[in-house]
Amino acid sequence: MNMAEAAKKKKTLWNFVDSLEGDKVVWMIVILLILFSIVAIFSSTSLLALQQHTTRMAIISEQLVLSLAGLGVIVLCCCIKKIGFFRIVSQLGYAVSIGLLSILALQISAGPIKALYINHAWRIVSVFGFQVHVFEVVKVAMIMYLAWAVNSFRNDSFTLANLLGKKYPFWNKPIVKKITYIYFPIFSVCVFLMVGSLSSTLFIGAIMFTTILIGGISVRELIIPGLAAVVLLAGCIGLNSCFDAGKKPFPHLDSALNRITENGIEENLRIIRESPQNSQEFQDALDKVKQPISAKIAIHEGGFFGKGPGRSTQRYVVPIMFEDYMFSFVVEEYGMLGGIFIIILYISLLARGSIIVRNCDNHFAKTAVAGLVLLITGQAMMHIAINCDMGPLTGQTLPMISHGNSSFLMFSLAFGIILSISKMAKRKIDREAAKAAPLVDREIKDEVSGGLDDLDRMESGLTEDFAAQEDDGGMPVHENDIPDYGMDDHNNE
Numbered sequence: 001m002n003m004a005e006a007a008k009k010k011k012t013l014w015n016f017v018d019s020l021e022g023d024k025v026v027w028m029i030v031i032l033l034i035l036f037s038i039v040a041i042f043s044s045t046s047l048l049a050l051q052q053h054t055t056r057m058a059i060i061s062e063q064l065v066l067s068l069a070g071l072g073v074i075v076l077c078c079c080i081k082k083i084g085f086f087r088i089v090s091q092l093g094y095a096v097s098i099g100l101l102s103i104l105a106l107q108i109s110a111g112p113i114k115a116l117y118i119n120h121a122w123r124i125v126s127v128f129g130f131q132v133h134v135f136e137v138v139k140v141a142m143i144m145y146l147a148w149a150v151n152s153f154r155n156d157s158f159t160l161a162n163l164l165g166k167k168y169p170f171w172n173k174p175i176v177k178k179i180t181y182i183y184f185p186i187f188s189v190c191v192f193l194m195v196g197s198l199s200s201t202l203f204i205g206a207i208m209f210t211t212i213l214i215g216g217i218s219v220r221e222l223i224i225p226g227l228a229a230v231v232l233l234a235g236c237i238g239l240n241s242c243f244d245a246g247k248k249p250f251p252h253l254d255s256a257l258n259r260i261t262e263n264g265i266e267e268n269l270r271i272i273r274e275s276p277q278n279s280q281e282f283q284d285a286l287d288k289v290k291q292p293i294s295a296k297i298a299i300h301e302g303g304f305f306g307k308g309p310g311r312s313t314q315r316y317v318v319p320i321m322f323e324d325y326m327f328s329f330v331v332e333e334y335g336m337l338g339g340i341f342i343i344i345l346y347i348s349l350l351a352r353g354s355i356i357v358r359n360c361d362n363h364f365a366k367t368a369v370a371g372l373v374l375l376i377t378g379q380a381m382m383h384i385a386i387n388c389d390m391g392p393l394t395g396q397t398l399p400m401i402s403h404g405n406s407s408f409l410m411f412s413l414a415f416g417i418i419l420s421i422s423k424m425a426k427r428k429i430d431r432e433a434a435k436a437a438p439l440v441d442r443e444i445k446d447e448v449s450g451g452l453d454d455l456d457r458m459e460s461g462l463t464e465d466f467a468a469q470e471d472d473g474g475m476p477v478h479e480n481d482i483p484d485y486g487m488d489d490h491n492n493e
Contacts, residue, residue, distance in 0.1 A: 020078075021078050021419075021423045022078050022418075022419030022420065022422045022423040022426075023352060023355075023356060023418075023419060023422035023423075023426070025348065025352045026349065026352055026353075026356075026415070026418060026419055026422060027419065029345050029348060029349050029352070030074065030400070030415050030419075032345060033345060033399075033400040033401060034067050034070070034071070034400060036330075036342070036401055037063070037067070037400060037401040037402075037408075038060065038063055038064065038067060039309065040326065040329065040330060040333075040401060041059065041060065041063050041403050042056055042059075042060045042063075043309055043310050043312060043315070043329075043333060063403070066405055066408055066409070067408075069409065069412075070400075070408055070409055070411075070412030071412070073409060073412045073413050073416050074412055074415055074416040074419060075416075076416065077413065077416025077417055077419065077420045078416065078419050078420050078423060080420050081424075083362055083364065083365050083421065083424060086144070086364075086365075086368065086417065086420075086421075087148055087151075087364055089144070090144035090145050090147060090148040090364075090368070091145065091148055092141075092145075093140075093141035093142055093143075093144045093145030093146075093148075094141070094142065094145045094185045094189075096137065096141050097137070097138045097141045097142055097145075097189055098188065098189065098192070100125055100132070100134040100137060100138070101134060101138065101189065101192035101193065101195075102192070103115050103125050103134075104122045104123065104125065104134055104192070104195065104196060105122075105192055105195050107122065112126075112127060112128045112129075113125065113126070113127055114126040116131065121196050121197065122195065122196055123135060123196045123197070130405075131405070131406070132406050133404065133405075133406035133407060134196075135193065135196070135197070135200050135204070136404075136406045136407045136410045137406065137410060138189065138193070138204060139204055139207065139375055139410065140372070140375070140410050140411075140413055140414050142185075142186075142189060142204070142208055143207065143208070143211050143368065143371040143372055143375060144368055144371075144417070145185065146182065146185075146186075146208055146211045146212055146215065146367075146371070147211065147215060147364055147367035147368040147371055148364060149181045149182050149185070149212075150182065150211075150212050150215030150216055150217065150367055151215065151363045151364040151367060152181070153174075153177060153178060153181065153182065154215075154216055154363060155363075158177055158181060161176075161177050161180065161181070178221075182212060182217070183225050183228075186205070186208050186209070186212075186225075187225075187228070187229070187232060189204075189208070190204075190205050190229070190232070191232070191236075193205075194236055197395065199395065199396075200395065200396075203378075203379070203382065203396065205229065206378075207371070207374065207375050207378065209222065209225075209226075210371070210374055211367065211370070211371035211374075214366075214367055214370045214371065214374075215363075215367040216363075272285050272286055291324075291325065292389055294314045294325075294328075295314070295325045295328040295387050295389070296328075296388075296389055297314055298312070298314040298325070298328040298329060298331065298332035299328055299331045299332065299387070299388065301313070301314075301332055302331040302332040302333065302334070302335050302336070302339075303335055303336070304335050304336050304337065305335040305337060306331070306332065306333050306334040306335030306337070306338060307332060307333055308333060309333055309334075310333070311333060312329055312332045312333050313332075314328070314329070314332060315329060323397055323402050323403055323404060324383075324386075324395055324396070324397065324402075325387055326383070326387075326397070326398040326401055326402040326403075327339065327342065327383055327384050327387040327398055328387045330342060330401075339384075342380075342384075342398075342401070343384065346376070346377050346380040346381070346399075347377070349373060349376060349377055350373060350374075350377045353369060353370065353372075353373030353377075353418065354373075356369050356418065356421065356422045356425055357369050357370050357373075359422075359425040359426075360421065360424075360425050361425075362424075365421045365424070365425070368417060368421065369417075369418055369421050369422075372414045372417060372418055373418065375414065376399045376400075376411060376414060376415075379396050379397070379398075379399055380398060380399050382396050383396050383397065383398045383399075383402075384398075399411045400412075400415075
């Protein structure tokens with residue numbers, strides 16, 4: 001058997017992963033999540049196939065294409081060799097977020113760009129026929145933007161503000177730069193988000209504040225912005241109360257507040273009792289009541305080992321099982337073992353992300369990786385908590401597993417950025433190791449050389465003792481009386 005045949009024979013999954021650039025553990029997590037997603041979506045989309053008059057094979061074919069596209073996004077990110085590229089692109093994050101959110105708020109429909117009203121909310125923008133979930137784009141875009149903004153504030157490298165500061169000293173004040181580049185973008189994005197969803201606003205807002213906190217903004221400095229956020233929310237609630245139903249500027253604010261309180265359940269039950277069964281109000285209220293109940297039933301019936309692939313029953317009850325209740329479906333078919341496996345994957349990502357952050361020597365890279373890892377793991381934990389009836393439904397998908405094109409591609413982009421930065425961090429470690437190697441070799445050589453010199457001196461001293469005794473006419477020292485210092489081996493050599 002020649003060498004080529006032996007190499008082919010030894011090919012394994014780990015060898016394939018080992019050939020990939022970037023953190024190998026993160027690569028394994030990504031691959032396992034994608035494989036799990038394909039299997040879970042194939043089993044959970046029976047009702048979706050009936051509703052869309054298609055087959056599950058057609059849906060899984062779309063998911064396979066989407067998986068390949070996501071892997072392509074990750075590989076493209078890994079091809080980027082300079083952190084400066086991410087820093088430049090990140091500056092567009094706020095502009096992209098505000099642009100897409102403005103299209104939704106103004107309900108713009110012009111040419112290939114259209115705001116779509118789907119599932120009783122303005123959250124989708126159609127771009128040349130491709131539907132983009134705006135909130136998913138905003139999550140990643142704003143994390144990258146804030147990583148750049150905090151790093152630029154730290155280094156005082158805001159080009160426009162510094163240019164204006166030469167003529168207007170007002171722009172040289174740190175608080176002005178902080179408000180202009182950090183606080184104002186956060187609050188403006190949150191206001192636009194509130195038009196579509198309060199729960200998403202709270203989640204994304206928390207991720208944005210956590211990102212700047214990791215980036216170096218102290219907790220003391222966040223007290224005033226936090227109070228401002230509370231005042232902003234109260235103002236939006238008050239503004240809503242001034243308008244009649246159907247004309248409220250934040251139409252989802254009241255419903256979100258109802259979901260948070262127990263009165264929300266009572267309100268849905270009241271609608272079910274009083275509304276005609278054929279009305280849309282009746283159906284919406286029924287879904288809001290039966291979905292969390294069905295999720296709990298699915299988790300209970302799954303037990304420890306699960307019902308087995310393709311044997312779920314609650315997928316026919318919950319219309320969005322493959323999105324908002326994917327974890328419940330996983331537990332129903334694969335049991336608590338499957339659920340624990342999924343949780344371990346996300347926790348492993350969190351642990352690995354912390355290692356990557358420690359190995360980064362660039363502040364922007366540290367903040368970006370930390371923010372993206374917290375986004376993925378935080379959303380996963382929130383999804384799992386809601387599925388376990390530990391909070392109101394927020395519409396947050398299970399990253400890289402739930403069905404959804406925009407969500408899958410944006411989380412693929414997040415993983416791609418993490419892997420690309422981990423590759424750069426590894427190159428730094430390799431460079432430091434290469435620099436340290438000659439020093440280590442020299443130290444070892446010095447130790448060996450010093451040991452040999454000591455041995456030579458010891459042998460010379462013993463020889464002189466022999467000669468001195470013979471000159472004095474004394475008896476020569478017997479060889480057994482000489483202490484064993486390893487001379488025999490040395491002399492044999």
